[in-house]
Amino acid sequence: MIKVKEYTEEELSRIISSYTKSLVRLAFTYTKSVPDAEDVVQEVMIRLITKKPWFENETHEKAWLVRVTINTSINYIKAVKRRRAEPLSYDIPDTVRREEGFLLEMLDVLPGKYKSVLYLYYYEGYSIKEISRILGKPESTISTWLSRARKKLKVQLEKEGDI
Amino acid sequence: MKHLEKEYCDMLSQVQPRETFEQELLTTLMDMQNEKKKPRTKVRKCIIQRQLYQAAVCGICCISIIFIGMMTPVSAAIRDMYQRFYQNTARNYGKTIAKHEIEINQQMTTKGGSKIYIKDGVLTNKGMSIRYEVKIKEKGMDIYPGDIQLKTKDGSKISMQQTTYMPETGKENNKKYIASFETEQMDELEELLGNKTKGSFGFLEENPRDEIKESSADISFTPESIYQLKTLKLDEDWVKAKKAGNYRISKITMDVWYMKVEYQWQMKEKQKFPAFELSDEKGKEYVSLGAELEENKEGGLEGTIFYELPGKKSKKMIFSPVQLVENENGEQKEEKLSGKSIQVKKEDIKNENELQKNH
Numbered sequence: 175m176i177k178v179k180e181y182t183e184e185e186l187s188r189i190i191s192s193y194t195k196s197l198v199r200l201a202f203t204y205t206k207s208v209p210d211a212e213d214v215v216q217e218v219m220i221r222l223i224t225k226k227p228w229f230e231n232e233t234h235e236k237a238w239l240v241r242v243t244i245n246t247s248i249n250y251i252k253a254v255k256r257r258r259a260e261p262l263s264y265d266i267p268d269t270v271r272r273e274e275g276f277l278l279e280m281l282d283v284l285p286g287k288y289k290s291v292l293y294l295y296y297y298e299g300y301s302i303k304e305i306s307r308i309l310g311k312p313e314s315t316i317s318t319w320l321s322r323a324r325k326k327l328k329v330q331l332e333k334e335g336d337i
Numbered sequence: 338m339k340h341l342e343k344e345y346c347d348m349l350s351q352v353q354p355r356e357t358f359e360q361e362l363l364t365t366l367m368d369m370q371n372e373k374k375k376p377r378t379k380v381r382k383c384i385i386q387r388q389l390y391q392a393a394v395c396g397i398c399c400i401s402i403i404f405i406g407m408m409t410p411v412s413a414a415i416r417d418m419y420q421r422f423y424q425n426t427a428r429n430y431g432k433t434i435a436k437h438e439i440e441i442n443q444q445m446t447t448k449g450g451s452k453i454y455i456k457d458g459v460l461t462n463k464g465m466s467i468r469y470e471v472k473i474k475e476k477g478m479d480i481y482p483g484d485i486q487l488k489t490k491d492g493s494k495i496s497m498q499q500t501t502y503m504p505e506t507g508k509e510n511n512k513k514y515i516a517s518f519e520t521e522q523m524d525e526l527e528e529l530l531g532n533k534t535k536g537s538f539g540f541l542e543e544n545p546r547d548e549i550k551e552s553s554a555d556i557s558f559t560p561e562s563i564y565q566l567k568t569l570k571l572d573e574d575w576v577k578a579k580k581a582g583n584y585r586i587s588k589i590t591m592d593v594w595y596m597k598v599e600y601q602w603q604m605k606e607k608q609k610f611p612a613f614e615l616s617d618e619k620g621k622e623y624v625s626l627g628a629e630l631e632e633n634k635e636g637g638l639e640g641t642i643f644y645e646l647p648g649k650k651s652k653k654m655i656f657s658p659v660q661l662v663e664n665e666n667g668e669q670k671e672e673k674l675s676g677k678s679i680q681v682k683k684e685d686i687k688n689e690n691e692l693q694k695n696h
Contacts, residue, residue, distance in 0.1 A: 186366050190359050198354040212354050219366055281345070295549075296342050297349050302479060302543050310631050314502045314516075317481030321541045321551060327341065 181223055190219070193236060196298065197243045203281070203289045204247035214250055218242045237308040244290050244309070251286075283330055288323035295320055342548075434459065434593055437564040441467070445554035449542040451480060455554060456513075459593045460526060460563045462688075464497045464519040466593040467538065468505065471512050475544065482516040483539030483551065490532050495522045503595065503643050507624035515594045515626075526563070533559050565688035567591040569681065575603070578676030581658050584611065586679050589654075591686050595626055595643050598656070602638040610661040613679070614671055615644050617651035625671075628661065647683060654681045 181189075194215060201211035221242055229235040281289065294300045294308065302320065306313040443455040451474040458467040471480055485497040497518035505513035520526060539553040568590045575583040582604030590597040602611045610630055615623040623644045630640040647654055658674040 180370055181366075183363070183367055187363055190363055190366075194354060194359050194362065198358075199349050199352050202352045203349075208352060208354065211352075212358055215354070216362055216365065219362060220369065223366055223370055292345070293349070297346050302481065312501065312629050313479075314481060314499055317541050317543075318483065318499050320549065321481075321483050321539070324549075324551070 186219075186223070189222070189235075189239075192232075193239050197239060199297070200240065200243050200290070200293055201247045203293055204244075204251050204286060206282075210250070211247075214243060214246050217246050221246075240294070240308050241310065244286075248286055281327075284323055284326055288319055288326065291316060291319045292323050434564060437562050437593075439558045439560055441556050441558055443554055443556050444472075445552070447480075447540055447542055447552035448550040449478060449544060449547075449552070450475065451478065451540075451542060453480070453540065453554070455538060455556060458558065460529070460560045461517075461593060462523070462563055462565050464500075464517070464526070466515060466517045468513065468515055468594065471514065474542075477544065479543045481541045481543070482514070483541050483553070485518050485536060485538050485556075487526075487529065487534055487536035489525050489528050489534075493525060495520055495525045495529075495536075501597075501627075501643070503626040505594070505626075506645070507626060517592060529560050530563070531559070531561065533557065564593060566593075567686045567688045569686040571681070573679075576658075576677050576679060578658065578674065581611065581660075581674035581676040584658060584676070584679075586613075586656060586681070589681065589686055591646065594646065596646055598642045598644065600640050600642070601633075602640065604638065611638065611674065612640060612642055612659055612661050612671070613656035614659045614673070615647070616655050616657070617647055618653040618655070619651065621648065621651065623647055652683055654683060655679075656681070 197215045197218065198208065198211045201214040202208060205211045205214060218239060222239070227238055229238065281292070284292070290309065291305060294305045295302070300308065302313055302316050306316045309316065437459045439458050439460070441455045441457050445453050445455070447453065452472040454470045454472055456468045456470060458465055465485060467482075467485075469482070474480060482499050482502050484499055487495040487497070489495060497520040500517050500519050502514055502516040504511040505515055535555070535557045537553040538556050539551060542550045542552070544550075568588065570588050571586050573585055575585050577583050582602060584600060584602045586598060586600045588597075588599040590599075598613065598615075600613065604611060610628070612625070612628050612630075615625070617623075626643040626645060628640060628642040630638055633639045655678050657678040658676040659671040660674055662670050662672050
């Protein structure tokens, strides 16, 4: 793949249909609301067409989109937290079952970096090596974050009683 | 945990954007490309406001620093406090690493069936470094060192976070590793000296065909001393090279069994992995044990390379610019870049105590 001067409609359509759902879910783990997650993804896509980064292949392309989605989500929640005194609460979609909504609330105790690693490991099925490349962090750091995220969840589960 | 992981994936599968979202997004992006105008969203508004806020906070901080700096009695008091702090915490530790080595000699079998031998460790002024060997592991299994938990004599816990790990040598089929850990509980760590200490050392195993497993080994040892890591902060000008870009080394740390070199690079082609090849004044080359590279906020690159320790007799360290290239098999090779090498005298890398004596 080479750096493009302008994306064609076909090219943008391919990118949107390949990655949008996955990126909205990732952003949702931070923003806690689907409309806000959609806004984050729109912002990410705007960065894509304005910055026009160079991608070696589709893996590299997805890695860039995932990284920018995480950064944009973090910036967004920081901005919202500064403006509102109380923390954001989940705007859980109607389709999500009650116990799953509870799980979502429980995940909220995790710091952002742990949420990303959990999402990429369990939902996207990436290995620690791949997450390390996507997030640009050493494998040792990713393995530590994953281990701590699991431990924190386990502690939280024990507190609340298994779901 | 397995149940929880399944619930997590089920729950996220139900989070979907609106049906019309993809089409709307495509239209917005195409319009934007044609008209060069950015749409205003809630997220964009929030982020812009946050950037303005950050700029304002930075401005206020800078003005405050300049103001405090100008008030001589205040800055003198801060300097005095800083000097007193270091005089009080200064301690004389041994000069050689061997003196600080603590035998651990612990073999463990993990939940995934791997056999790990924990050889020895050294307490440092940052935490601890440990050497271990993965004797048996399943093919395709990756093993990562986790955290260390130690107990003091009065029962309180010292938690050490893993900061880095690397192979002990650059040889193929290497089974021996070094892991470094850091803690903020240095006072408690010093209390361990001369006392039999018990604790645990955790590992995380990742098998592509199975879930991840965590295991920990009980360790016990009696530490007698703390090794002071040697560092050198370099505040040099950028070395400018036409093709390679601008580069400089910012910090060198002589850890217990490896050397860590932090550097910065400004280059146009971000997809490249610039690094340094290390040799001494006699032309002996030292193996790189691993490297990391990240883009910084200014759009430049910040990297860290880990090398084997230079020989005792070597006096100079010569860092020549190279770039790491990965072939189709995932093997990394170094390609030389044209540009001036950076030379550092080994004797300039000192521990905190030596630095204070010189001042």
